[in-house]
Every structure is written in C-alpha cells, then in structure tokens.
Amino acid sequence: MLDKLQKILQKKQCSLIELTVSPKNTPSRKLFEKNGFKNKSGVTGSITKIDELICAKDYYGPGRDFIIFHKKI
Numbered sequence: 001m002l003d004k005l006q007k008i009l010q011k012k013q014c015s016l017i018e019l020t021v022s023p024k025n026t027p028s029r030k031l032f033e034k035n036g037f038k039n040k041s042g043v044t045g046s047i048t049k050i051d052e053l054i055c056a057k058d059y060y061g062p063g064r065d066f067i068i069f070h071k072k073i
C-alpha cells in the first residue's frame with residue numbers, strides 16, 4: 001500500500017511525504033522506519049523525548065507529543 005501511494009504521489013509531482021505517528025505506536029513507527037521514513041520532529045523547533053524517541057512537543061495540543069516522519073520521493 002505504501003509503495004502504491006508513493007507511486008501515485010510521484011505522478012502528481014509530490015516530492016515529500018510527511019506523516020505523524022504516536023511515540024507509543026511501536027508497530028506503526030517501525031513500519032515507517034523500515035520503509036525509509038526519517039524522524040524529522042525537530043522541524044517544529046520544539047522537541048521532547050519519549051521512551052528515547054525524539055518527538056515534536058505538544059504537536060496536536062498540550063501533552064500530545066508526536067513523531068514527525070519525512071520521506072523524500
């Protein structure tokens with residue numbers, strides 16, 4: 001599914017996929033890491049660490065820290 005989505009986005013001239021994952025969602029985080037997504041949580045300027053994972057602090061509101069993943073396509 002990820003490969004299919006990537007191909008569709010490339011056809012539409014998209015060059016970057018951005019998504020967010022809860023630091024508590026280990027299976028999802030691993031899925032994206034295995035598929036070449038990089039943790040870019042620092043792009044927001046405000047980071048925190050949860051279970052040793054760098055997260056964007058309060059990304060979805062107070063206390064809702066999330067990992068921001070990017071993949072260049």
Ligand SMILES: CC(C)(COP(=O)(O)OP(=O)(O)OC[C@H]1O[C@@H](n2cnc3c(N)ncnc32)[C@H](O)[C@@H]1OP(=O)(O)O)[C@@H](O)C(=O)NCCC(=O)NCCS
Nearest residue numbers: 001019020021022023024025026027028029030031032034
């Ligand atoms: C995201 C999803 C598709 C991943 O499926 P999957 O790749 O088959 O997941 P697996 O059960 O094989 O687990 C992947 C990894 O996470 C690990 N893992 C799974 N549950 C875990 C837990 N509770 N704690 C720690 N690690 C865990 C597994 O050991 C595995 O590690 P490995 O790759 O190093 O062997 C599936 O979990 C899902 O449909 N989740 C619900 C929807 C969702 O979360 N979507 C994403 C929203 S951002």
